[in-house]
Amino acid sequence: MQTVTLPDGIHQQWPFAPRFARVNGWRMHYVDEGAGDPVVLLHGNPTWGFLYRDFVAPLTQAGHRVIIPDMIGFGLSEKPTREHYHSLDGHIANLAALLRGLNLDRITLVSHDWGGPTGLGFALGNPGGMRALVLMSTWSWPLPPAEFHTRIFPWRMMHAPLVGPYLLGRHNALAGRGVYLSVVDRARFAERAMAAYESVLSDPATRLLTWVWPRWIPLDDTARALDRFAWLERELRACTLPALLVWGREDDVFNPAIFATRFKHLLPQAEGPHLVTGRHFLQEDSGPEIAAHIVDFLRRVP
């Protein structure tokens, strides 16, 4: 069994009891705090539940049950070592296995990055169990990609064949430096949080998903998950769930003027976008402020 030792300074910020569930044959870590209607917070690449450390107290104090899973391949969850394990549909099924196993109802899903397509894949396939959606710096349609994702430097080179396993595998480039480059207050991030993301991907073989997820982002109509993303967009257009959009003003991956606007077009009932200080990993710069937006939003949702 793979084991992960969190540095002391990280443990203090993440004091929650670890829980584990079997999902599709793999060991998924999650935390489950508080009581009330559940709020499920979903991270993306290359982070884990730690990204939401500032959300737990305000949400539980407001009367919510907070569930934060680590995607299989990240955080304290088991990490497959073959690229072919990972697929968008497989990760949606992993989430479905966890949430059905917990027998949840009236779920609010909070989704960031790949937590968007995976979380929405569950939510839109199981609308009866849902209460609301919160979306941050993500997307859920086939094309066009973010301009950032079309560039060879640095995005496509970073995960190119053999280059990805070298830069992101041998050198763990995305979990530390990559996140560092995508926050606003880099000094604070380096001091308080960077070790949390680097330490859980301690060996090259554990870092596989950091270069595999980028390869699942559709860049043209030959992409593997194009049909799933087309389904997501169709279902989003028909979705009437209450929704909240929160975006980082400085987001240079999923530009809010393009991506939040498109979500607003697909979900015209959505509140926001509320713009906060933040690049792609906006939770690192504005965690308490975003949590307050969610608490306020849920106070008004039936």
Place this chain on the structure above:
Amino acid sequence: MTGVTMIAPPSLDGKRLAFVLAEDRLGHYAEFRDFFVRAFDLDRIGLARPGFLRVASGGSYALVFIGRSGEAFPSGVEIHAIVPALEPLDEAVVDRDLWAILHWIIDGVGGAWTVEALQETGRLFRIPLAMEEPGRSEL
């Protein structure tokens, strides 16, 4: 110049193949697979033997190509250092050699894929060997 050359199959007497890097999806960008097919004549040679490289450090490497049902060949590749059978790897040398091999690959893939973009990406992510190269990234 990358200091990497293709060589004939070397003698493996007293040697072992030490696994150092793998790629499960060589055709993710098709031009990468095309490069290896051209460079190692893989349409003719197939799985008959690995490809072999020598790098400036003097180290030799075997490229073991992987086939996968339903996918164009090769679907993947493993890079193995050829080292004395009972001796440990010098990890710093291997890392430097792999960085040189990546330069050779990108140079061979060509087109929009440039060695300068590889170096700049390496510098952006503070890869130690990339920081030794002249460049622009100041982030």
